[in-house]
Amino acid sequence: MIATESQTFEQALLEADTPVLAYFWATWCQACKRMTPQMEALATENDPRYKIVGVDIGANPEVAEKYGVMSTPTLLLFKPGNTKPTEIQVGFAAKDWVKGLVETYLNK
Secondary structure (H helix, E strand, O other), X not given: OEEOOHHHHHHHHHHOOOOEXXXXXXXXXXXXXXXXXXXXXXXXXXXXXXXXXXXXXXXXXXXXXXXXXXXXXXXEEEOXXXXXXXXXXXXXXXXXXXXXXXXXXXXX
């Protein structure tokens, strides 16, 4: 999973040639403590059809505010080169469910 910061988040979206799944999390979030290892496992699969980026909202509140992230964990799925999310998932989601979400989008 690629960690992004306020200054690099939109640049990562605009330069992407594949869909980007943004995982918004926080160190104090109990659900994130369960979900982060699953997101990291998904990222290590290195599927070239999409990227996964992580955003720590405690360290990057500007990004969370700009994208309307009000609670964690939150997932936003972006089309390549786009800064408007096409899918939004708020709350804990298991690795297989997240992978299914991305697969469904890729198969559209």
